[in-house]
Amino acid sequence: MKGEPGNEQGPREAGEDERGPWGLAAVALVAGLLQVLASVALGMARADDFEAASSESSAIYLLAAALVTAGVFAIYLVRERPAIALTLGTVWPLGMFFGLRKHATVLGLAFHGEFILHHLAAILAFALAVMVPLRWARDEQLGPAWQRMGPAALAVPGAALLLVGHLSTLLQPPPPGSEAGLAQALSLGGQPWITELGAGLLIAAWPLAVGLFWTRLGPAERRPIALILLAPMVVRLATAGVHGLSGALVAPAAVPWLGATMVVASVLTLGLLRPRLDRWVTAVVGIICLFGSMLFYYFYEHGFGELEDGLGGLLQSLFGFQVPYPPYTDDLRSAALMLGLFFMFVTVYTALVSTEDRSRGLSLGLMLIAGLGLSSPHLALMVGAGALLFIETLLPGAPHRELGAWNGWGGSPKVPEWVKLEEIDDEEDREAEGAGFAPNEADLRGTLEGLSERLAAAAPIAAEDDAGSTILVRDHLGDTPFELRARVPRRSPADVRVELTVGLPGRSEAAFELVPDTSERGPRPAHLLARSHRVIGDPRQLEAFGDEALDALTPFPTAYLRAWEAGAQVELGAELSRLRVDSLEALVRCLARALRD
Structure with missing residues (x-):
């Protein structure tokens, strides 16, 4: 099989962690969402209520933040004991609520919480913007050293300058007429040059990484998304000039161009990404996002004048331009922008x-x-970190990279670029791609440890006897039990056997079987x-099984699947060159979902 450049990665070293600091990214996203909610609450508050909240002491809210942090950390420590974690996650918030409710107010929580979240999001985004390119620099799969170091050479100093610019906002500027202090030293000719330089370097690392790693980004249909997402930022900076890097707004005459770019980018991103979800879940998410977009449009048309003073700054930081009053804008343009927001919400939500x-x-x-406003250093850090993280999802080793976009909206299912099933029976291509490759025991143990961690399952159990060694992962995925058993014979270590059982296999004859067979005889799915398997049994049962599980089987062209009403068994066969955490996780999850449905 001829693979796509950049997809020909081998097994990971034992114990190597999976790519991407996704846990840190999740915390940063939650912090950003809470900050937006706090900003909305403050923007809609009355002036006297806002003044009362700002005059409250911050001590009680700092205590609440410390208690929340301690609670989250404690739950994380006992995450492998669900009963204790659930009890702690219930009792801790209730205790905080009843203990602090008489000493705090909702608006005070929003005021002081927004301040805390503002700095937390900045620190987390800085860590992500530095961590991701440095991981690339150490990853020899991504090419020679000069190529791997390119994004880090821009992103790391850019993120550092933005952090300096962010921390400088904590210092009070010197009073008029005083000696120049740090706040004045951070500006040149009245312009925040440190923020502009830092944002410019960090954002420049985005297209540089795409260009340097283009042949290694995958799957192929998702490659253009990284450039499509860049288009609104390019238009925003092209129309606002270099000072747009520090929050300068786009001129009113250029707003239609920026709005049109945002709408087109949103539609194309959703069309190319197509997150893998069941149709009914996609429909529910679409309805929720449609309702939210319509509500947003209603408030813009009927209440923007009353809310503009409080929420105008938030909207500017999101769009990068001053949102005009409804009477001064064309209804068609407003509706088109709301349509773009709808597609953005659907893409992210799904x-x-x-x-x-x-x-x-x-x-x-x-x-x-x-957003596109870049109105503060921490927002520039979040944009840059998000862009680098998205590129990370397209690089070898990213979670579920091989599955590609879901084609559940119609048409025939797509297979990853590196799977050329029409060439499975070509002996030379199979040897060139590593057919018959068998991982050694250390690699196998590391892969199963990574799988158990990814699925939050029990740690693998290893046992040895005279015949060889066995590594076992057994747990539940939701309500569905699964067991992955890997057997390494002592006399012939290359004859590794990996078997996956999901659900409760029956003792009777299987409803259907998928047998590896490259000939043209027999019914085919x-x-x-x-091109690699034929069906034994009722093909209608296979159709009810769904395409998602078959997509997950594509990395294993010699796999043998047997399925019953409540369970399935898969022997992965001799071709294990694609045996990695991502492919195993996808197979377990897709089989469990197919059995539940």
Whole structure:
């Protein structure tokens, strides 16, 4: 099989962690969302209520933040004991609520919480903007050293300058007529040059990484998304000039161009990404996003004049231009912009809900919350971190990278670029691609440890006897039990056998079987696996099983599947060159979902 450049990665070293600091990104996204909600609450508050909240002491809210942090950390420590974690997650918030409710107000929480979240999001975004390119610099799969170091050479100093600019806002500027202090030293000719330089370097790392790693980005249909997302930022900076890097607004005459770019980018991103979700879930998410977009449009048309003073700044930081009053804008343009928001919301929401595309949703969510305004250093950090994280999701080793976009909206299912099923029976191509490759025991143990961590399952159990060694992962995925057993014979270590059992296999004859067979005889599935497998049993049962599980089988062209009403068994066969955490996780999740449905 001829693979796409950049997809020919081998097994990971034992114990190597999976790519991407997604846990940190999730915390940053939650912090950003809470900050937006706090800003909305403050923007809609009456002036006297706002003044009362600002006069409250911050001590009680700092205590609440410390208690929340301690609670989250404690729950994380006992995450492998669900009963204790659930009890702690219930009792801790209730205790905080009843203990602090007489000493705090909702608006005071929004005022002081927004301040805390503002700095927390900045620090987390800085960590992400530095961590991701430095990981690339150490990853030899991505090319020679000069190529790997390119994004880090721009992103790291850019993020550092933005952090300096962010921290400088904590210092009070010197009074008029006083000696120049740090706040004046950070400006040149009245312009915040440190912020502009930092934002410019960090954002420049975005297209540089795309260009340097283009052949390694995958799957191929998702490559253009990284450039499509860049288009609104390019138009925003081209129309606002260099000072747009520090929050300068786009001129009113250029707003239609920026708005049109945002709408087109949103539609194309959703069309190319197509997060993997069941149709009914996609429909529910679409209805929720449609309702939210219509509500947003209603408030803009009927209440923007009353809310503009409080929410105008928030909208400017999102769009990068001053939102005009409804009487001064064309209804068609307003509706088109709301349509763009709808597609953005649907893309991010569906990706976050999807198990396979959640990492893409996290990166897109950071970019959506930060917006195009670049009105503060921490927003520039969030945009840059989100962009680098999205590129990370397209690089080898990213979660569920091989699955590609879901084609559940019609048409035949797509197979990843590196799977050329028509060439499975070509002996030379199979040898060139590593057919018959068998991982050693250390690699196998590391892969199963990574799988158990990814699925939040029990740690692998290893046992040895005279015949060889066995590594076992056994747990539940929701209500569905699964067991993955890997056997390494002592006399012939290359004859590794990996078997996956999901659900409760029956003792009777299987409803259907998928048997590896590259000939043209026998019934075939209505899937590209037809070139490598034939069906034994009732083909209608296979159709009810769905295409998602068949997509997850594509990395294993010699797999043998047997399915019953409540369970399935898969022997992965001799071709294990694609045996990695991502492919195993996708197979377990897709089989469990197919059995539940």
